[in-house]
Amino acid sequence: MRHVPAKHAIKPVKSLGQNFLTDGTIARKIVELLEIEELDTIVEIGPGEGALTKLLLEYPAEIQAIEFDRRAVEFLNSTYPKVQYPKFSLFSGDVRKFPLLEFSQEVIDRTKHRPKVIGNIPYNITSDILFQLFECAEKLNRAVITMQREVAERIVAKPRTKDYGILTLASLFASKPKIALLIPPESFYPKPKVDSAAVVFDFTEPMISTEQFYKVMPLVRSGFGQRRKMLSNSIKSMISQKNDIQQDIIDGYFSKRAEELTPNDFLKLNSALGR
Numbered sequence: 472m473r474h475v476p477a478k479h480a481i482k483p484v485k486s487l488g489q490n491f492l493t494d495g496t497i498a499r500k501i502v503e504l505l506e507i508e509e510l511d512t513i514v515e516i517g518p519g520e521g522a523l524t525k526l527l528l529e530y531p532a533e534i535q536a537i538e539f540d541r542r543a544v545e546f547l548n549s550t551y552p553k554v555q556y557p558k559f560s561l562f563s564g565d566v567r568k569f570p571l572l573e574f575s576q577e578v579i580d581r582t583k584h585r586p587k588v589i590g591n592i593p594y595n596i597t598s599d600i601l602f603q604l605f606e607c608a609e610k611l612n613r614a615v616i617t618m619q620r621e622v623a624e625r626i627v628a629k630p631r632t633k634d635y636g637i638l639t640l641a642s643l644f645a646s647k648p649k650i651a652l653l654i655p656p657e658s659f660y661p662k663p664k665v666d667s668a669a670v671v672f673d674f675t676e677p678m679i680s681t682e683q684f685y686k687v688m689p690l691v692r693s694g695f696g697q698r699r700k701m702l703s704n705s706i707k708s709m710i711s712q713k714n715d716i717q718q719d720i721i722d723g724y725f726s727k728r729a730e731e732l733t734p735n736d737f738l739k740l741n742s743a744l745g746r
């Protein structure tokens with residue numbers, strides 16, 4: 472039996488980024504992007520009134536939801552009681568405090584499958600959430616995240632465009648990202664002021680390891696910290712006195728600006744810097 476939540480069981484709070492998905496067709500499309508298989512474990516960020524949760528529960532997968540709003544936690548616990556929904560667990564708290572890496576490792580040890588992540592998330596903490604996922608990339612299979620369309624476009628931006636930047640590089644290093652679905656404001660209550668998009672991040676063939684990710688991102692951040700300046704200025708502090716630096720390669724990049732460098736260029740420059 473499918474559960475239909477009472478209309479607006481929770482009064483939406485702006486500070487928690489609460490825009491509840493009301494379009495059932497879109498909800499189903501988003502869930503299908505997760506390509507759920509048996510033995511999958513799904514982490515849902517910010518389930519709210521359960522627009523996605525109720526569809527996820529139609530699958531045989533384990534679900535670990537993470538919700539900050541106590542009212543939503545209470546609502547979900549009473550709608551999906553443990554006795555009837557033994558595969559549904561709810562962590563009450565801030566997703567940024569959830570030990571995703573340890574959780575994922577435990578899932579892999581137990582099921583031999585990496586978890587999948589889904590969320591129509593609070594847009595004000597999109598960046599925090601994405602970096603939390605990127606840092607767990609080696610332990611995740613994929614993520615389907617609904618975010619503000621502008622942010623989605625930054626993720627898939629090309630070099631030499633104004634959207635190209637830290638988020639683009641981080642996404643490409645950790646995953647294969649793709650805008651899979653555009654979602655109009657009318658699909659939510661209340662209507663957000665912006666368009667939305669569901670982005671799929673495939674973590675199964677990352678460009679670099681998490682270890683390399685931690686090494687190259689400081690260079691990317693410095694480069695784009697002053698994106699109008701030549702790299703010789705913006706990354707001055709990253710030049711070490713080590714003798715394993717490759718000066719000729721560094722010189723080749725120094726008259727360029729960060730937005731002119733491809734992901735591969737950043738990797739080459741980083742290793743030329745001996746980092």
Ligand code: SAH
Nearest residue numbers: 489490491492517518519539540565566591
């Ligand atoms: N996924 C639901 C709700 C989207 S609104 C839907 O599609 O309808 C965003 C949800 O994230 C809300 O339920 C909000 O309470 C929750 N949320 C906000 N900040 C959070 C945080 N720091 N950690 C976890 N959940 C959070």
